[in-house]
Amino acid sequence: MVRSSCSLKMIVPQLAAVLILGYGCIYLYCSSDSSDSQSTLQSGVREYPSIPRPTSGDDKQTEITKEEEQYIRDKPAIEKTIKARMKRVVEVCKRLNYPTFNEYNTYNMAGHKVTWCPVFKASSSTWRDFFIDTLYASRANYAGNHYHLGVLGDKVLTKKKQSSSRRGQSQRRTFSSEPEANLRFTVVRHPFSRIISHQRKVMNYPKQIYAQRGLWVEDAVVDGRTNSSWDLKLEQKYKDEYTSYVLELKYPEPFHQPFSKENPYLNPPYPTVPELVDFIMKHRDKDDNGQNGHWRPTLEWCDICQNELDIIIQLEEEPMELFYLLKHTGLWEHRQIFPRKAQL
DSSP: OOOOOOOHHHHHHHHHHHHHTTTTHHHHHHSOOOHHHHHHHHOOOSOOOOOOOOOSGGGOOSOOOHHHHHHHHHHHHHHHHHHHHHHHHHHHHHHHTOOOOOOOOOEEEGGGTEEEEOOTTTTHHHHHHHHHHHHTGGGOOBTTBSSOGGGGGGGBOOOEEOOOOOSTTOOOOEETTSOTTOEEEEEEOOHHHHHHHHHHHHHHOTHHHHHTIIIIIHHHHHHHHOOTTSOHHHHHHHHHHHHHHHHHHHOHHHHOOOOOTTOGGGSSSSOOHHHHHHHHHHHTTTGGGGTOTTTSOHHHHTTHHHHOOSEEEEGGGTTHHHHHHHHHTTOGGGGGGSOSSOOO
16 A cells, blocks of 8 residues: 655644644643753763762662663752743643643552553553553453553542642642542653654554554544545445455454555555644544543643642653652652653
């Protein structure tokens, strides 16, 4: 099949529209404007003195990686950046008077003393798998899958009680089942990267077309390529062929049958970036009554202003900001299982 291509010129207006709707709002407000911290974090040319290897405590290990050495050296700048980010979030929430979205997409991981809000395409699968492995082990299962967010369904904080002001004048939302000592956190990512990551996943891994078909893939393809000049018979033929193709990805036999070479739904069988952006623009307030976390802005999905998270890190700043988070959540010993850099 011939893959469709698109130019930056074609998609920039659509991507800009997504931002105008607020898709990237919380990310932009979380971004640091500190030139000092950026120069420190991005440097790598100056020589550093050697660092003594810890022999006790949670830092005990035989070797320290270069990234960990950099984190130890740059920790003050990293901490300054994150604290400035959290302060900015509070200020923006007050200034813009964001409404309460009544979203409880937070998970009480009391076994690790954290409360986590998963942002799709921002390391959510990595954190999900970590929590499943450490809290459920081999007994985890949801609809036949070991690694599925549904496994953590009993950890979702859904029962709200009266907001308290335990932090001065704050009206931070509280939950009856959340321990007071839990640290609330999430990982955010640039909204453009989240969109492209979705598209590249189905482009590079055909089985994901089957897995994501009902969520967005098929609707985005059909919405973007259906021609009003087709008669109903031709349109149904193309849809049936697309269905057979998708089923064959999962079950090679006995669904195989010839496909029309001119079938636009199969050239390519996944949405292009412009088609995906159009789909998001059309459906973000309609899918599951606006509950589709694949597209919801982090501001809304995690109800940032009402839930008042303690730490928000950026995926693009891993592993430095990840190390900071792991230190403050007491999960430093698990750092080797997390990815070292942000990838699409």
